[in-house]
Amino acid sequence: MTNVLVCIKRVPETSGQILLAADAMSVDARHVGYTVSAHEECAVEAAIQIASATGGEATVLSLGSGDSVEQIRDAVAVGCTSAILVEADGERFGPGDVASAIAEVVTTHEAADSAFDLILVGNDAADTGDFQVGVRLAYALGRPVLTGISTVEVVDGAAVARGDGPDGTEVFRLPLPAVIAIQEGGITPRYPSIPGRMKAKRTAVETVAASVQPAGSGRVGLKLPPTPPSAVEILGEGAAAAPAVVDLLVTLGVVSS
Amino acid sequence: MTLVLVETDATGATETSLETLTFARGVAARSDSAALEAIMVGPLSPDVSDHVLDQMREQGVAVVHHAEGGQLSAYAAAAWAAAVVETATSSSTRVVMAAGTPRGSEVMAHVATRLQVPMAANVVAADETQPLVVSRQVMGGSVLEEMRLDGDLAVLTVAGHSTSARPAEEPTEPKLVTFEPALTDADLVARVVSIEESEKADTAGLTNARVVVGGGRGAGSAEGFADLLELADLLGGALGVSRVVTSLGWRPHHEQVGQTGSRIAPDLYVACGISGAIQHWAGCQSAKTILAINTDPDAPMVTKAHYAVIGDLHEIVPAINEELRRRQAHPA
Numbered sequence: 234m235t236n237v238l239v240c241i242k243r244v245p246e247t248s249g250q251i252l253l254a255a256d257a258m259s260v261d262a263r264h265v266g267y268t269v270s271a272h273e274e275c276a277v278e279a280a281i282q283i284a285s286a287t288g289g290e291a292t293v294l295s296l297g298s299g300d301s302v303e304q305i306r307d308a309v310a311v312g313c314t315s316a317i318l319v320e321a322d323g324e325r326f327g328p329g330d331v332a333s334a335i336a337e338v339v340t341t342h343e344a345a346d347s348a349f350d351l352i353l354v355g356n357d358a359a360d361t362g363d364f365q366v367g368v369r370l371a372y373a374l375g376r377p378v379l380t381g382i383s384t385v386e387v388v389d390g391a392a393v394a395r396g397d398g399p400d401g402t403e404v405f406r407l408p409l410p411a412v413i414a415i416q417e418g419g420i421t422p423r424y425p426s427i428p429g430r431m432k433a434k435r436t437a438v439e440t441v442a443a444s445v446q447p448a449g450s451g452r453v454g455l456k457l458p459p460t461p462p463s464a465v466e467i468l469g470e471g472a473a474a475a476p477a478v479v480d481l482l483v484t485l486g487v488v489s490s
Numbered sequence: 491m492t493l494v495l496v497e498t499d500a501t502g503a504t505e506t507s508l509e510t511l512t513f514a515r516g517v518a519a520r521s522d523s524a525a526l527e528a529i530m531v532g533p534l535s536p537d538v539s540d541h542v543l544d545q546m547r548e549q550g551v552a553v554v555h556h557a558e559g560g561q562l563s564a565y566a567a568a569a570w571a572a573a574v575v576e577t578a579t580s581s582s583t584r585v586v587m588a589a590g591t592p593r594g595s596e597v598m599a600h601v602a603t604r605l606q607v608p609m610a611a612n613v614v615a616a617d618e619t620q621p622l623v624v625s626r627q628v629m630g631g632s633v634l635e636e637m638r639l640d641g642d643l644a645v646l647t648v649a650g651h652s653t654s655a656r657p658a659e660e661p662t663e664p665k666l667v668t669f670e671p672a673l674t675d676a677d678l679v680a681r682v683v684s685i686e687e688s689e690k691a692d693t694a695g696l697t698n699a700r701v702v703v704g705g706g707r708g709a710g711s712a713e714g715f716a717d718l719l720e721l722a723d724l725l726g727g728a729l730g731v732s733r734v735v736t737s738l739g740w741r742p743h744h745e746q747v748g749q750t751g752s753r754i755a756p757d758l759y760v761a762c763g764i765s766g767a768i769q770h771w772a773g774c775q776s777a778k779t780i781l782a783i784n785t786d787p788d789a790p791m792v793t794k795a796h797y798a799v800i801g802d803l804h805e806i807v808p809a810i811n812e813e814l815r816r817r818q819a820h821p822a
Contacts, residue, residue, distance in 0.1 A: 247630050247749075247768045260629060271733075271750045327608065357595075357611070359749070361635075362628050364590075364611045364647070368599035377679040380567070380599070381592040395686070397592070397744070398565065399499060402688040407680055416592075417750045418743040451608055453623065453636040463793040465782070471801035472809035478781070479813045481797060485779060487701055487725055487758050488814065489821075 235287040235387045235409070238349035239280035240294045240335060240370075241273045241308060242323075243301040244360040257454045259324055260360065269304050272355030274422040276415040280353050281312035281423075283387050290314050292349070294338065296331055297323040302438055310425035310433035321443035327450035328361070332369035334443040339374060341441075350409040351392060356380055356416040361450070367414035378412040379405055383419030395419065491525040491552075492518040493578050495570075495588035495597060498530060502541035505698070506589035508655035510648045511549040513616075514587055515658060521584055521619040528664075529555040529577050531570045532562045543664060550658025552665065559670035565593070566681030571600030573671035578605070583643055585622065587613075590647035602645035610637050612649040627652075630749035631772035651755035651776035688744075696745065701727030702756045704747060704774065705735060708763015708784065708803050712740040717807040718762055724814045730754060732770045748773035762803040766791025783807065 245251070245262030252261040269277075277293065284291035293308035295301040296319040305316045319334050326334070339349055352374075354367040364380070371378030382405075385394040392407040396416065407413070425433070468477040482488045494514045496507045503511075511528065518526045528551045530542065539556075546554050557573035574597065578586050586601055588594030590612045602609035612627040614634070622639040627649050639646070696702065703722040709715050715729070722729045730747040731740070747754055749772040759777035764770060766782075766789055774780070775794075782795035783803050792798045799806055 245629070247632060251629060251632050251768070253633070260633065329608065360629055362611055362626075362630070363609070364595040365599040365602065365609055368596070369603050372603045377568075377676070379680050380596045397688070398682065398685065399497075399593070400685055402686040403565065403682045404684045404686060405680060406683050411680075418746075451610070451637045451639060453638050455628070456634050456636070457632075458634055465793060465795050465798050467787070468781075468797055468799050470799065472805045474799040474801070474806065475809035475813040478799060478806075478810050479817060481781065482725070482758075482814075485758055488817075 235283050235289040235350045236292070236348065237280040237284050237289060237351045237353060238292050238294055238339065239273075239276050239308070239313065239353045240366075241269045241277065241304055241355070242358050242360070243267050243295060243297050243304045244270060244358060247359060251457065253455050253457060257456065258452065260455070267300070267303065268359070269307070270355045270357070270359035271417040272357065272415055275417050275420040276353040276355050277308045277311060277313065278420050278422040279385055279415055283351065283385070284314070285312070287387055289350070292317060294319065294335065296321050296326065296334055296443065305438055306433040306436070307425065309436045310429040311423050312429070316436055316438040318438050318440045319443050320440055321447075325447045325449060326443075327448055328363040328365045329369055330445055330447040330449070332366050332373055334445045335370055336373035337443070337445065338441060348410070351387070352376075352410070352412045353385075354412070354414050356414045367412050371412035374410070374412070376410050376412050377407050378414070379407065380414035381416045382413050383416055385413055385415070491527050491581060491583050492521070492585045492587070493574070493583050494526070494528050495574055495586070495594060496528045496530050496542065496546075497589065497591065497593055498534060498538055498542060500538070502538055503545045504589070504591075505655060506591055506594075506650045508545060508549065509651065509653050510587055510589045511551065512655050513648045513653050514585070515550055517585060517616045517619060520616070525552050526550055527553040527555065529557065529574055531557045531573050532565065533558060543666065546664045547661050548657040550660060550662050552662055554664045554666050556666060556668045557671045558668060561673050561678060564682045566678050567593075567596045567600050568677040568680060569671070569673050570597045571604060572673055572677050574601050575604050576671045578643070585644045585646065587646045587648060590649050595647050598645050598647050605643060605645065607641050607643050607645055608639055610639055610644070610646040613646045614649050614652040627772075630768050631775065632768045650753045696728040696730055696747070697752050697754055699728035699754070699756050701725045701758045702730045702747070702754050702760070702777070703727055704730045704732070704759060704761040704764050705741070706732040706762070706764030706770070707734045709735065709740065710804070714804065715741060717804065717811060720811050721760065721807055724811060727756070730774070732764050732767075761791050761795065762807060764791050765789045766794060
């Protein structure tokens with residue numbers, strides 16, 4: 234039986250136009266909506282699969298304001314069986330603070346005899362892209378850690394993880410408990426079912442306040458890179474443009490004349 | 491000193507490592523300790539080692555640290571980090587950095603955690619050096635964050651292809667220091683136990699290709715990529731795709747270009763039927779020239795491109811392929 238904790242973060246959608254808040258310290262996402270990163274969707278799926286294959290529980294955790302319950306319920310709707318909200322002003326929490334706060338919750342659960350054998354996180358958050366919460370969390374808990382992992386399964390009480398390396402697919406075998414950061418690519422997240430959605434509405438979310446005093450992220454401010462005016466040269470329309478395209482390829486030296 | 495973790499492949503230091511060295515040289519020159527040093531970890535063949543030393547000379551590196559020993563024969567991020575930390579703490583180091591590759595990011599996260607200092611990921615510029623203030627890509631590269639790294643030592647990764655590798659004005663004669671780092675059993679728990687053959691070679695082909703032909707939703711189906719594959723073949727390039735294409739199962743994930751895929755910097759990117767959402771733009775914006783083929787003249791990919799052809803890729807790409815074959819058969 235493997236009890237899995239999967240950590241997710243409520244982040245602004247990046248598919249629409251991005252606007253900054255008036256103080257340029259955060260993204261104004263009121264009009265674009267919120268989601269979690271693609272890596273985290275895969276981590277949630279991995280947690281559900283491992284818990285179901287081993288008869289364990291998949292617990293979803295998010296750190297942030299009460300609004301994060303929306304993303305927590307999305308994870309319950311696809312199969313997580315319990316949920317934790319670590320209530321905190323996420324904007325004031327740097328990646329080290331987030332790791333400390335999650336470690337605190339894990340330690341508390343361990344003391345209450347509900348330990349997590351495997352903790353999954355996304356490889357990097359879709360908004361801050363810090364690439365480090367999983368590693369810092371693992372060190373805080375004294376556990377081994379992997380990042381950039383595409384697939385993971387539990388075999389004979391150990392996590393067998395695979396990820397892309399420079400020479401092929403790298404295979405790791407970690408004793409549990411461990412922390413693994415999942416990268417999109419090897420796991421296909423499922424869609425929620427109607428009964429899943431109904432269950433998610435009813436599932437209680439354990440809410441704890443983060444007691445960590447945040448050191449912060451070091452953010453001085455945000456800015457949007459300047460958008461240069463379009464300088465596109467239209468070579469033509471339809472198939473008739475093919476000779477102009479090949480002329481361009483010759484000019485660029487991509488093909489010889 | 492400024493210390494750079496250098497990753498190597500079968501021929502020498504990787505392009506992103508050379509970019510990082512160029513970036514680091516700029517930071518070092520503006521700070522009070524200008525020495526630039528490099529560290530490599532793990533076994534290297536004599537040929538590769540010699541070539542790397544040549545590359546380090548060109549980059550103006552003063553000392554090359556090479557951590558080796560039997561325990562480092564298989565990759566383990568914690569062991570690599572232990573070697574980097576041992577080197578960084580053995581003399582007065584101000585900044586430790588690596589390329590923002592999967593391995594560079596992983597090792598630097600360990601290094602920052604061990605040194606109990608913050609880490610800035612995907613940095614594109616150093617705005618100030620005392621204290622270090624950097625600009626880094628957030629929100630998939632669509633927003634820049636200015637971040638201050640307080641403390642005596644800063645750890646960062648440099649966004650791939652955000653700068654280009656340039657030789658130093660004054661080449662150096664780097665001193666090679668080989669050492670065996672002190673490792674604990676815990677440093678070796680998360681290590682590679684085996685490597686399975688995969689289509690990874692294709693990914694390397696994609697990230698290093700001079701020409702990439704990209705396909706998006708406009709391809710319409712898995713079969714819709716035949717013409718694009720032929721164009722890539724005719725141009726001696728690689729195929730790259732947008733996220734929607736892999737989500738729909740039309741093409742494998744290792745071909746994905748974007749925030750959650752590969753970052754590319756080809757001489758030419760031919761973006762066919764790709765709207766140019768931030769997720770994708772994050773991975774292709776470093777292309778030197780972009781040619782967009784799209785039915786929508788207002789698509790972001792078209793307005794951001796250098797050149798565009800408006801229309802259906804299924805008519806345009808076969809016509810380009812035909813024209814290429816015709817000119818190959820009858821050179822001017």
